[in-house]
Amino acid sequence: MKFLDPQHPFFKPLWRRILTVVAPAAWAFVELWNGEAGWAIVFFGAAAYAGYELFLAAKPAPDTTPAVDEATRDDKGDEG
Numbered sequence: 001m002k003f004l005d006p007q008h009p010f011f012k013p014l015w016r017r018i019l020t021v022v023a024p025a026a027w028a029f030v031e032l033w034n035g036e037a038g039w040a041i042v043f044f045g046a047a048a049y050a051g052y053e054l055f056l057a058a059k060p061a062p063d064t065t066p067a068v069d070e071a072t073r074d075d076k077g078d079e080g
Contacts (some may be wrong), residue, residue: 017054
């Protein structure tokens with residue numbers, strides 16, 4: 001089980017993937033502004049991980065339609 005699954009239907013809309021990356025990055029800037037460098041690093045790391053998983057390492061979902069084997073097809077074309 002992955003920590004962040006890019007194939008989950010929740011992440012299908014682009015705006016949700018972007019928000020998942022931007023929200024922790026924005027919070028990291030808040031922490032940095034308040035002088036909490038440790039928490040800023042944690043949230044920048046979370047944003048970087050989310051960005052990598054959702055945009056760079058995301059693989060398209062496997063095709064769920066079954067492949068039709070030529071040997072098992074019913075219509076062989078030998079009509080008549």
